[in-house]
Amino acid sequence: MTETNVKPFNLDFDLVTGLSKSTKSTKRHLSKMKGMYADDAAFAAAVQSGDPLVYEFYELDLPETSGNLLFGTSIVYPGKVGNEYYMTKGHFHTILETGEVYYCLSGEGAMLLENPEGDWDLQRFIPGQAVYVPPRYAHRSINLGTEPLVTFFTFRADAGHDYGTIETKGYRKLVIEKDGKPEIIDNPKWK
Numbered sequence: 001m002t003e004t005n006v007k008p009f010n011l012d013f014d015l016v017t018g019l020s021k022s023t024k025s026t027k028r029h030l031s032k033m034k035g036m037y038a039d040d041a042a043f044a045a046a047v048q049s050g051d052p053l054v055y056e057f058y059e060l061d062l063p064e065t066s067g068n069l070l071f072g073t074s075i076v077y078p079g080k081v082g083n084e085y086y087m088t089k090g091h092f093h094t095i096l097e098t099g100e101v102y103y104c105l106s107g108e109g110a111m112l113l114e115n116p117e118g119d120w121d122l123q124r125f126i127p128g129q130a131v132y133v134p135p136r137y138a139h140r141s142i143n144l145g146t147e148p149l150v151t152f153f154t155f156r157a158d159a160g161h162d163y164g165t166i167e168t169k170g171y172r173k174l175v176i177e178k179d180g181k182p183e184i185i186d187n188p189k190w191k
């Protein structure tokens with residue numbers, strides 16, 4: 001398939017659950033996130049006792065060209081590993097200069113962003129709020145509530161996902177629960 005012969009189509013995404021009846025999601029269980037949470041003992045215990053589903057999202061089968069847009073929902077379930085909220089792995093785009101847009105449909109949480117130059121930011125997700133991920137920023141969604149955090153995203157189809165940097169270096173910041181409230185702290189594992 002080329003960019004020019006993709007036909008118009010539509011897909012359903014539930015506004016509350018984020019799930020689609022017409023296409024299959026990609027699921028990430030906790031065991032796929034080794035080393036990403038600060039508390040290794042809490043991580044191992046949670047994997048041992050059932051390896052919970054942390055998040056799922058939709059990956060469209062479109063040609064990965066600069067003229068196409070990939071889109072779908074991302075659903076981060078509520079929960080914590082130790083005192084750290086459930087989150088996505090997070091990634092830079094392989095083409096670092098490509099941005100992305102997220103729009104929160106339900107739940108509450110935040111997007112943690114950081115660029116290679118060391119700037120970082122936490123943008124709040126509440127239903128109806130859009131968050132812009134500028135070029136160069138790694139992005140990770142975090143569920144800070146008690147319901148699934150559902151966002152709709154779209155980005156240039158050739159952007160690609162660079163997980164390596166986050167897997168080896170980690171994020172500069174973490175979001176943990178302290179006295180019942182989210183708090184941003186330095187990541188003790190950041191290299």
Ligand SMILES: O=P(O)(O)OC[C@H]1O[C@](O)(CO)[C@@H](O)[C@@H]1O
Pocket residue numbers: 028057058059073074075088089090091100139140153155161
């Ligand atoms: O790529 P991660 O960090 O595992 O998180 C997946 C999310 O990121 C995206 O790749 C969009 O940036 C979606 O496919 C999905 O919502």
Ligand SMILES: [Fe+2]
Pocket residue numbers: 091092093100139155
């Ligand atoms: Fe992305």
